[in-house]
Amino acid sequence: MLADSTAESVGARLKRLRLEQGLSQRDLSSPGVSYAYISRIEAGARTPSVKALRKLASKLGVSAEYLETGSELREVDDRSIRLAEAELEVRLGRDLSAAERKLEAILDAALEAGDSRAAARARAALGLLTAAGGRHLEAVEHLENAIGDEHFQPPQLRPDVYGALGQTYVALGTPERAVSLFEDCLARARRETPRDFDAEIRYSTFLGHALAGSGETDLAAELVLDALARAREQKDPVGARIHSYWLLGRQSLEQRRPGHAADYLDDAAALLRARDHEAALSRAAEAAVEWAESLPESGGNGRAEAIRARAYDLLVGAEARPIGLS
16 A cells, blocks of 8 residues: 655655665665765754755666655656657657757756656767667767666566667677677566567577677577577467556556556556457458458459459458557
8 A cells, every 4th residue: 555645754755765666775775865864854953955965866776756746746747748749750750850959959858857757868868869860879879878777667668679789789880789788688588477478589589680690690580480489389478468467557656656657557558458459350350351351253253253353362460460560
């Protein structure tokens, strides 16, 4: 059960968050914020300065606003909305110059506010943008900083980011770095409970491309085929992932990590929508085949046969398409 954040003092909230993450007062200390100072804050003997709040919040993976008040304020919400809009612009490839300016402004604001989660997201989006533009050195810097943040999402949730970093390594002539990155991502995906077969297929494919670039095409092919075989053995791998993300979201809420909870629950909802979408495509393809089969031959011009062939192609494509791999 969640604690009543309105009844907590700043010191009590600081202590709770610290203990929940298994940190000592020394672990949280930094230049200008000594462990003795932290001890006095927790005891209610000192009111932390804005600078101290930002430093402590960054180490705890929460916003300074949350640490101070127990609730996320409009500044954080606005930053999150602006981030989502800029991320969407990058994904759609729309006005990338404007999107880059927005992301740089968001990154500066997030760093100033000690909002490490938003900063990592902004860096990831900037990395994707610069990678797509062939600015590989900039991309590597942004992407490595993003995934190096302890609060950034794991590879299973952001294959776009980890995949872009590996591909950028290859573009810079260092495929061995891509191989190392994707091996680590694949190992992490295999440790998931339940197994995340979608992520395994993705990272097996990424790793396969990196290995193929080094001439190891046999190993590359085996990796992908093995991952696909394991995925086909599962009755409902997507359903397992949805359930897993939902449980992780609930757990994050109980741990008072609302940002992480939102990420997990958003991914569960996105997978549900994807599964509904794929089911609708399959039903449409089946209907197309049914209607095509009922078409009479029309004067021997082959039109009905061509329509039937297209319908069967649609059905095969709909049945073969792995959910979430587009």
